[in-house]
Amino acid sequence: MHHEEPFKDRNVSENSxxxxxxxxxxxxxxxxxxxxxxKRTFSGELFVGLWVVLREMIKxxxxxxxxxxxxxxxxxxxxAVHKLLRLWESGYERCIGCGxxxxxxxxxCIRMDTRIDENSRKEVTEYSINLGxxxxxxxxxxxxxxxxxxxxxxxxxxxxxxxxFVIKDDMLTPLDLLKAGEQAEYxxxxxxxxxxxxxxxxxxxxx
Amino acid sequence: xxxxxIIETIVKIVVILLIFSALAGFGTYFERKVLxxxxxxxxxxxxxxxxxxxxxxxxxxxFTKEDIVPQNVVKPIFKIAPVIxxxxxxxxxAAIPFWPQFTVMGYTVHPIVADINVGILYVLGVxxxxxxxxxxxxxxxxxxxxxxxxxRSAAIFxxxxxxxxxxxxxxxxxxxxxxxxxINNYQAGGIGNWIVWSQPVxxxxxxxxxxxxxxxxxxxxxxxxxxxxxGFGTEYSGMRWGLFFIGEYANMFFISFVMAxxxxxxxxxxxxxxxxxxxxxxAFFFFFFLWTRxxxxxxxxxxxxxxxxxxxxxxxxxxxxxxxxxMMF
Ligand code: SF4
Ligand code: SF4
Numbered sequence: 001m002h003h004e005e006p007f008k009d010r011n012v013s014e015n016s017x018x019x020x021x022x023x024x025x026x027x028x029x030x031x032x033x034x035x036x037x038x039k040r041t042f043s044g045e046l047f048v049g050l051w052v053v054l055r056e057m058i059k060x061x062x063x064x065x066x067x068x069x070x071x072x073x074x075x076x077x078x079x080a081v082h083k084l085l086r087l088w089e090s091g092y093e094r095c096i097g098c099g100x101x102x103x104x105x106x107x108x109c110i111r112m113d114t115r116i117d118e119n120s121r122k123e124v125t126e127y128s129i130n131l132g133x134x135x136x137x138x139x140x141x142x143x144x145x146x147x148x149x150x151x152x153x154x155x156x157x158x159x160x161x162x163x164x165f166v167i168k169d170d171m172l173t174p175l176d177l178l179k180a181g182e183q184a185e186y187x188x189x190x191x192x193x194x195x196x197x198x199x200x201x202x203x204x205x206x207x
Numbered sequence: 208x209x210x211x212x213i214i215e216t217i218v219k220i221v222v223i224l225l226i227f228s229a230l231a232g233f234g235t236y237f238e239r240k241v242l243x244x245x246x247x248x249x250x251x252x253x254x255x256x257x258x259x260x261x262x263x264x265x266x267x268x269x270f271t272k273e274d275i276v277p278q279n280v281v282k283p284i285f286k287i288a289p290v291i292x293x294x295x296x297x298x299x300x301a302a303i304p305f306w307p308q309f310t311v312m313g314y315t316v317h318p319i320v321a322d323i324n325v326g327i328l329y330v331l332g333v334x335x336x337x338x339x340x341x342x343x344x345x346x347x348x349x350x351x352x353x354x355x356x357x358x359r360s361a362a363i364f365x366x367x368x369x370x371x372x373x374x375x376x377x378x379x380x381x382x383x384x385x386x387x388x389x390i391n392n393y394q395a396g397g398i399g400n401w402i403v404w405s406q407p408v409x410x411x412x413x414x415x416x417x418x419x420x421x422x423x424x425x426x427x428x429x430x431x432x433x434x435x436x437x438g439f440g441t442e443y444s445g446m447r448w449g450l451f452f453i454g455e456y457a458n459m460f461f462i463s464f465v466m467a468x469x470x471x472x473x474x475x476x477x478x479x480x481x482x483x484x485x486x487x488x489x490a491f492f493f494f495f496f497l498w499t500r501x502x503x504x505x506x507x508x509x510x511x512x513x514x515x516x517x518x519x520x521x522x523x524x525x526x527x528x529x530x531x532x533x534m535m536f
Contacts, residue, residue: 037518049502053245064249 079136080155082129084172085148091178094148097122101140101149109133110140127168131157219320223300231456232262238497245501272445279349280442288347288439289447292340292454296461299333302326303464304388306485307477319388326387327379330465331371334420338364340454341422341429345439356438359508360422360429366515367419373523374412377530378402378469387465391473403470408526410470412519417462419511421455424500428508463492 027033065072074080085094097114113126129140141150149171173183236251236259243250251258276282303326306318323329338360345357379385381402382393394400403410419426430438437443440451467473467488475481506514 046503050498053498053501056247057241057244060244061247062244062249063247064243066249066252 074153074155078153078155079138079141079151081131081152081157082134082140082171083150083152084127084168085150085183086173086175086178088178088183091175093124093172094146095124095127095144096146096148097124098145100143100145104139104143105134106137106139107133107135124168127171129171215316216320219318220301223305223320224297227297227300227457227460228453230460231453232266234456234459234493235265235452236262237493238500241494241497242501245498269446269449274447275442275444277349277442281347281349284343284347285442286447288340288344289443289450289454291343292337293450293457294454295333295337295340296454296457299330299337299461300457302329302387303461304391304468304473305464307474307482322386322388325385327375327385327390327465327469330387330461331368331375334458334462335364335368337454337458340451341439344443344451348439348442350442352435352437352441353439355435356429356441360439362508363419363422363426363429363511366512367416370412370416370515370519370523371420373520373527374409374416375469376523376527377409378406380527380530380534381405387468387473391468391475394472395476397475398472401470401472406470406526406530408522410466412523412526413470414466415519417466418496418499419515421458421462421496423459423496425503425506426511427500427505428511431505459493459496460489463489463496466492 027036086092087094097112099112099114102110102112107130109130109132111126111128111130112124114122114124117123136151138151144150177183239261240250240258242248251261254260254264276285301320302323304317304319304322308315308317310316341360342357345353345355345360348354378390382390384390384393390402394402418424422429430440435441440448443451464485467485471488472484473481474485
């Protein structure tokens with residue numbers, strides 16, 4: 001799924017496809033203006049315009065995406081509604097309740113509650129994101145040390161209730177889906193970039 | 208005046224009203240589709256097959272929408288303005304022969320409401336009265352965009368009346384009659400007899416003026432969405448706005464008929480083939496209105512005035528003089 005777009009040099013330079021448009025000098029005298037009008041009238045520019053649109057109509061190369069029926073693919077690092085993931089092996093929640101996401105969130109919209117459970121493990125009892133305030137900046141996913149909170153690809157978040165999508169039960173991968181192996185470990189925002197092992201280098205110790 | 212004549216006339220009026228109101232609806236559908244295809248879109252698709260029922264949806268919407276009369280408008284004038292536009296558009300249709308005469312069960316039907324001897328003068332005159340729709344509607348709206356639009360429409364319509372009148376003068380001198388049926392019969396000999404060949408300049412001028420008269424795209428400044436919202440229609444809603452709309456589209460159809468009859472031979476010798484040709488010519492002119500809307504930019508009001516008074520009017524006058532000289536010798 002990982003793919004890199006080649007870098008497009010959008011600066012104007014000799015070997016780019018972009019160039020400055022020639023702008024003719026503005027007419028100064030009345031005679032110049034008249035000549036410009038005559039030239040524009042008889043140079044057939046109007047008919048070029050007519051031809052271009054007619055050609056497009058005949059080619060019938062329609063670019064409309066009929067949205068609810070057809071959808072455009074979204075980028076793998078698209079930042080849509082969050083998901084809380086589980087550990088593959090044990091099914092435990094990945095979130096360790098460190099609170100970093102809550103701390104970094106610039107809209108202050110993450111709210112969580114934790115407690116120490118019977119095994120002296122920190123357990124997250126409440127975790128909610130107020131999507132009405134979230135600006136989908138992705139900081140929470142970026143900062144999470146456990147890859148627990150990520151941005152999913154679901155951008156259609158219309159619902160009957162504001163509270164939908166935002167509480168922990170809505171975001172957390174359900175256990176049955178996890179068992180069925182359906183937790184999407186996509187290379188989304190906050191996830192490890194595929195092939196990142198190869199790019200790990202030893203920390204240089206010698207100065 | 209016998210009863211049969213009155214009944215026949217009323218039937219004709221009702222038929223014309225119904226057909227062209229419906230055509231105005233279909234006109235919007237075609238416009239949206241043609242524009243969409245030219246811009247690589249699909250246009251209306253969801254209401255009915257290929258969006259065909261969109262017209263019905265629009266109609267229902269317009270009819271059931273709340274009729275808002277804003278607080279500060281001049282109410283009687285505000286209310287009457289759309290009616291003027293729609294009514295004059297249809298009144299102009301009275302002198303247009305839409306079809307050659309035909310015989311149904313031994314009864315000869317003339318598909319023209321009134322073959323008056325000043326036909327074209329009447330058509331242009333009544334269409335010119337249509338100016339009062341945008342003008343009064345815009346002035347009564349208590350809205351600055353509407354006011355600008357009213358001023359523009361007054362300036363444009365009056366200026367371009369000059370062009371329509373002068374450009375038509377030359378063909379009329381050749382025909383020697385103002386009746387559209389006489390003009391049509393003058394060209395009955397076939398393509399070679401079409402007035403467009405002897406009066407190409409007049410044809411182009413009239414065509415250009417037709418765009419100004421109907422307020423279509425290169426000259427769409429009376430209701431230019433991106434600068435003055437909907438111009439005179441800004442404060443209107445529901446069916447009042449719909450009347451403006453019907454008037455505009457009916458006008459486009461009627462002016463297409465007029466152009467086809469005066470310059471392109473109309474229905475020719477009056478056979479079925481000629482009648483079908485007339486429909487095709489009108490369809491082409493109507494399509495051209497939509498086509499230019501996709502292709503051409505709008506001109507500024509001052510450019511429009513410049514074009515009218517400094518370019519088109521001198522050419523029209525020259526055309527009349529040259530025609531007169533040629534006819535004299
Ligand atoms: S995406 Fe940004 S705003 Fe939204 S919860 Fe995360 S950190 Fe907060
Ligand atoms: S940063 Fe990650 S692990 Fe820490 S509380 Fe947030 S979701 Fe849980």
